Every structure is written in C-alpha cells, then in structure tokens.
Amino acid sequence: MKEVVAVIRMNMMNVTKQALTEAGVDAFFAQEAQGRGKGLINSALLTGAKQGYEEAAEMLGEKGRLYAKRVVTVVVPDEDVEDVVQAIMAVNRTGKPGDGKVFVLPMADAVRVRTAEKGEKAIQ
Numbered sequence: 001m002k003e004v005v006a007v008i009r010m011n012m013m014n015v016t017k018q019a020l021t022e023a024g025v026d027a028f029f030a031q032e033a034q035g036r037g038k039g040l041i042n043s044a045l046l047t048g049a050k051q052g053y054e055e056a057a058e059m060l061g062e063k064g065r066l067y068a069k070r071v072v073t074v075v076v077p078d079e080d081v082e083d084v085v086q087a088i089m090a091v092n093r094t095g096k097p098g099d100g101k102v103f104v105l106p107m108a109d110a111v112r113v114r115t116a117e118k119g120e121k122a123i124q
Contacts, residue, residue, distance in 0.1 A: 023087035
C-alpha cells in the first residue's frame with residue numbers, strides 16, 4: 001500500500017475528484033491548506049526580511065505570501081499508484097507555477113474501525 005498526497009490549486013478540486021473517481025478511487029481525504037513553492041523568490045531578500053530589514057520585506061511584496069491550496073490524500077494498493085498519480089497530474093498540470101506537487105509515501109498498515117479488517121482489505 002502507498003499513500004498518495006497531492007497539493008493542488010483550490011479551483012482544481014472538482015476535476016481532481018472526477019479524475020480520481022475515473023481512476024477507480026472512491027475514498028479519499030481533502031483538506032484546506034496554505035503554502036507556497038520556491039517560485040522566483042530571491043533568497044537574499046527573504047533572508048533580509050527574516051532579519052527585520054523593512055526594505056527587503058517591501059521588495060518581496062506578494063511573492064512571500066501563502067496561497068490557498070487543497071491537500072488530497074488517498075491510500076491505494078501498490079499496483080494502482082501510477083494510475084492515481086497520472087490521473088492527478090493530467091487534470092492539474094497547466095505548465096505554470098503553482099500547479100502543485102504529488103508525494104508518494106509507504107503505508108505500513110491500515111485498519112477499518114467498523115470491521116477490524118486490515119491491510120488492503122481495509123482500503124477496498
């Protein structure tokens with residue numbers, strides 16, 4: 001089993017839900033989050049702003065702000081990981097900064113609380 005965590009734009013949630021459904025994923029989690037990528041931020045300005053230099057903070061402007069995102073988490077069998085990642089990427093890729101990231105992590109185990117099923121039975 002693997003955990004697939006995708007950070008996507010807020011406005012891409014509906015198409016991502018549809019893509020996951022078409023990829024055979026019926027259950028997933030979604031959370032609102034804030035963050036930013038490395039973008040085109042000048043690291044010297046960022047360091048200066050952290051040290052309290054007002055002019056550096058002003059020069060950063062909007063580039064230092066956090067942006068609203070969605071974090072979508074799904075746990076899938078190993079053989080489904082590539083299909084799920086490709087489905088997420090296909091609908092979220094615009095070619096512009098801010099398209100997001102997809103992380104794939106190992107999942108040691110899962111237990112369905114209602115039935116006590118373990119492993120892949122718990123996620124199917």
